[in-house]
Amino acid sequence: xxxxxxxxxxxxxxxxxxxxxxxxxxxxxxxxxxxxxxxxxxxxxxxxxxxxxxxxxxxxxxxxxxxxxxxxxxxxxxxxxxxxxxxxxxxxxxxxxxxxxxxxxxxxxxxxxxxxxxxxxxxxxxxxxxxxxxxxxxxxxxxxxxxxxxxxxxxxxxxxxxxxxxxxxxxxxxxxxxxxxxxxxxxxxxxxxxxxxxxxxxxxxxxxxxxxxxxxxxxxxxxxxxxxxxxxxxxxxxxxxxxxxxxxxxxxxxxxxxxxxxxxxxxxxxxxxxxxxxxxxxxxxxxxxxxxxxxxxxxxxxxxxxxxxxxxxxxxxxxxxxxxxxxxxxxxxxxxxxxxxxxxxxxxxxxxxxxxxxxxxxxxxxxxxxxxxxxxxxxxxxxxxxxxxxxxxxxxxxxxxxxxxxxxxxxxxxxxxxxxxxx
Amino acid sequence: xxxxxxxxxxxxxxxxxxxxxxxxxxxxxxxxxxxxxxxxxxxxxxxxxxxxxxxxxxxxxxxxxxxxxxxxxxxxxxxxxxxxxxxxxxxxxxxxxxxxxxxxxxxxxxxxxxxxxxxxxxxxxxxxxxxxxxxxxxxxxxxxxxxxxxxxxxxxxxxxxxxxxxxxxxxxxxxxxxxxxxxxxxxx
Numbered sequence: 001x002x003x004x005x006x007x008x009x010x011x012x013x014x015x016x017x018x019x020x021x022x023x024x025x026x027x028x029x030x031x032x033x034x035x036x037x038x039x040x041x042x043x044x045x046x047x048x049x050x051x052x053x054x055x056x057x058x059x060x061x062x063x064x065x066x067x068x069x070x071x072x073x074x075x076x077x078x079x080x081x082x083x084x085x086x087x088x089x090x091x092x093x094x095x096x097x098x099x100x101x102x103x104x105x106x107x108x109x110x111x112x113x114x115x116x117x118x119x120x121x122x123x124x125x126x127x128x129x130x131x132x133x134x135x136x137x138x139x140x141x142x143x144x145x146x147x148x149x150x151x152x153x154x155x156x157x158x159x160x161x162x163x164x165x166x167x168x169x170x171x172x173x174x175x176x177x178x179x180x181x182x183x184x185x186x187x188x189x190x191x192x193x194x195x196x197x198x199x200x201x202x203x204x205x206x207x208x209x210x211x212x213x214x215x216x217x218x219x220x221x222x223x224x225x226x227x228x229x230x231x232x233x234x235x236x237x238x239x240x241x242x243x244x245x246x247x248x249x250x251x252x253x254x255x256x257x258x259x260x261x262x263x264x265x266x267x268x269x270x271x272x273x274x275x276x277x278x279x280x281x282x283x284x285x286x287x288x289x290x291x292x293x294x295x296x297x298x299x300x301x302x303x304x305x306x307x308x309x310x311x312x313x314x315x316x317x318x319x320x321x322x323x324x325x326x327x328x329x330x331x332x333x334x335x336x337x338x339x340x341x342x343x344x345x346x347x348x349x350x351x352x353x354x355x356x357x358x359x360x361x362x363x364x365x366x367x368x369x370x371x372x373x374x375x376x377x378x379x380x381x382x383x384x385x386x387x388x389x390x391x392x393x394x395x396x397x398x399x400x401x402x403x404x405x406x407x408x409x410x411x412x413x414x415x416x417x418x419x420x421x422x423x
Numbered sequence: 424x425x426x427x428x429x430x431x432x433x434x435x436x437x438x439x440x441x442x443x444x445x446x447x448x449x450x451x452x453x454x455x456x457x458x459x460x461x462x463x464x465x466x467x468x469x470x471x472x473x474x475x476x477x478x479x480x481x482x483x484x485x486x487x488x489x490x491x492x493x494x495x496x497x498x499x500x501x502x503x504x505x506x507x508x509x510x511x512x513x514x515x516x517x518x519x520x521x522x523x524x525x526x527x528x529x530x531x532x533x534x535x536x537x538x539x540x541x542x543x544x545x546x547x548x549x550x551x552x553x554x555x556x557x558x559x560x561x562x563x564x565x566x567x568x569x570x571x572x573x574x575x576x577x578x579x580x581x582x583x584x585x586x587x588x589x590x591x592x593x594x595x596x597x598x599x600x601x602x603x604x605x606x607x608x609x610x611x
Contacts (some may be wrong), residue, residue, distance in 0.1 A: 052512075158456045159554075164601070165541035166554045169456060170519075170587040174556035175541070177509050269512045297514045299500050 041070045042140045045131055046079075048194060049115070051146040051228070051382030052177065054260045054267040056100075056307075057115040057123045057244070058146050058227065058382030062180055063194055064088060064112065066137060074202050079191035082112035083180070092130045099307050099332040099339040100259070118257050118309065118337075120144050120244035120381055124232035144230035144244075146382050147173040149223045150197065156216050157204055162196040163189045172197075177265065226414045227381040246378050252278065252363040255309035255337070255378035256292060262303040269298030270346065272386040276418075279393040280373055284364040287317075291355040296346040304352075305343045309378075311360050314338040318357040326354065370401060375418035385413045398422045460544060460552035465604040471611065474527075477602035479536040480574065481529040484608035487545075487594045490521035490585065499523065499559060499583060506565035511557050515587060521556075524584045524597050526608070530574040538567075538574045542601040545586040545594050553592070558584045 044067045049059035061082065068076040082088045091108050094101055100116050101107055109116065111130055117123040124142040132138055145153075154160070154169035161167070167175055172193075179190035204216050217238075223229035224242040234243040246255060254276060260267055275291040288310070296302055312335065319329050319342075328342030338358075346352040364373050377388060389408045394400060404419040469475035474483040488495045490513045503510055515521045522545060530536050540558035547553075558569060564580035567573060584597075599606040 155456055159458055165539065166458070166544070166600075168458070168554055171554050171556040174511065174585075174587075177511070178557055180509065265510065266512075269514050298510070298512050300510045 041068065041075065043068045043138070045127065045139045045142045046198070047142065047144045049144055049146040049382060050176070050180070050265070051148060052265045052268045054258050054380070054382055055115050056118055056257045056259060056380070057120045058144060061112045061115050063190060065194065065198070066139070067198065072206055074199060077195055077198060079194050081191055087134055088112040090134045092134070095126060098334065099330065099341045102332065103305070103330050103341050118255070119246040120230040121232060124243065142232045146228050147176060148384060149228040150176070152219050152223055152228070153197065153201055156212065156219050157197070157200040160196050160200050162193040167193055227379060230381065244381055251374040251376065252286065252360060253309070253311055253376045253378065254290060257307040257309060257380050259305040260302060261305055264300060264302050266296065266298050266300060266302035269296055270302055271295040271297065272383065273389065274377060274386060275389045276375065277391045277393070278375070280364055280395055282395045284362050286360045286363045287357070288360055289355065289357050291353060293351060293353045294346045295351045296348060299348045301348060302346040304346060305341065306354070308340045308356060309337040310340070310358065311363065312336060312338055313361045314358045316340060316356060316358045320355050329356070370421050370423050373420040377416040377418070379412065379415050385411055387411050388416050390418050392420045394422050458552045459550050460546055460598060461550070462598070462607055463605060466607045467604055468607045468609070470609045475606045475608060476531050477604055477606050479532055480538065480602055481531045482599055482606050482608060483527040484597050484610060485525040485527060485581070487522055487524045487597070487610045490523050495523050502559040502561060502583060505562050506559055507562070508565065511585070518590055519587055520590045520592065522586045522588055522594055524586070526582050526584060526597065527579065528568065528574065528582050529579040530576060533576055535573045535575055537572060539572055539601060540569060540582065540584055542599050543584045544598050544600055545588065546596040546598060547592055548595045553586045553588045556585045556587050558582055
């Protein structure tokens, strides 16, 4: 009798495990497909961000498309070019962030230039609302991709032909820039290129072989992880934080959000290095020394507005080691962050450097046995890579147990997590 | 007993499927995206420094050099500044190099003819084609050849065409693919 009960229990447990495995495999897939318009109709705003002209959410938003997907196929697609579209040149109000609106004393911007929030997930609902107010068209979500994403997608689709020209992963970035520079003459070619790429990508999603689909999925996942592709609302765990939300953790954090001013399109020639030295104090607070270095390898200047987001409650002690004249720093205190903002020129073939020294409360937590320090370095969307140098000075008498990502010349293409455990 | 075996088999099947899916994610490779160019028999050809003429335009390949070459860089910067459009960086991605072809372009007709710098491709010895990224030339040339994409009567100018290629690439030829017939210029 007891054996029979055990047997029943074992069967139920087995059945439950099977259901869980199937559900865990299918639900994200179904959710992702539903969000992509494979069951019914969805309209997305597709925004191409030129990450050679860096903006807070990834790059200046040069080309916008209204994409309607019905039952997994493109039902309608229209691209708008920022230089020629009156829709995109409509002025919309800015809802922050204060670090930018106060620094420049602005409260409005043209729609194509309104991506000023610290992350894409904050920008997307705003632009969803602005788009409706300007055009009357309701959209279900917003897709953002930059030139790095276009290159990666073309590696999967293979070359395409648009307006009679062969576009590959090697020349797509410069062709887009070229069309942009010679606007309005080549604005149609730019839109045509993006339309062709959009159709080619959808053809791959629906018609390609399984290995090609997997390659495309891997590419999308990597692009989302490295913040070159954004999908809002978040399509679920298949792509993982694809909406680009920067969640301020309850620990130490550095998030640098840059803004390239003056149409310079200089960012691919800028090499970024973050030096972070932190002195941990016995009461769990810290003294931080953050140096942002910008090395310009191009032959023209880069005019940068740099916002350094650090934990709330941080107090600026000093600014030094500045290579040249600059505007700032302006200090903004918000719920999630304290922001130090500065504007400076990075001259051709030269380096600009700015150091913020500040105190931070409560960045160490303990469990009664060991003390833990975590630093999250949040990469800005559109930035390709950066170098991180970190050093951590423990309180007097403390013994180091474990470190992760502490050291010099660590190159990252995504967020970085620094961890130190000591007793 | 049979039901237990069946349940175990189903569980194992799902585990195998899940593992295969995970393995697939790591094992798949991107489809080949290199282009092989086949020179048509009708193409007109010229060696380095010599002119080849199609129905509409005449082309002469003067030189191909790495963008890191100081003289090439200076010419590129000067023309980029002169034309006053987009500033294009000469810093390639890691693992790549930029090659710049100096080509003299001439209108061979007594009328305006169409021109597209995007029709230039650089060929390797095994005929892998790398299509042009960007081009610069003088202010007057830019207004016609690059912005309006036409060559006026009597047009002749040097054009610098940039190609992004893998670092180990050796340039064998430059081809202008859309003229009638296509023009193939030897780089060696």
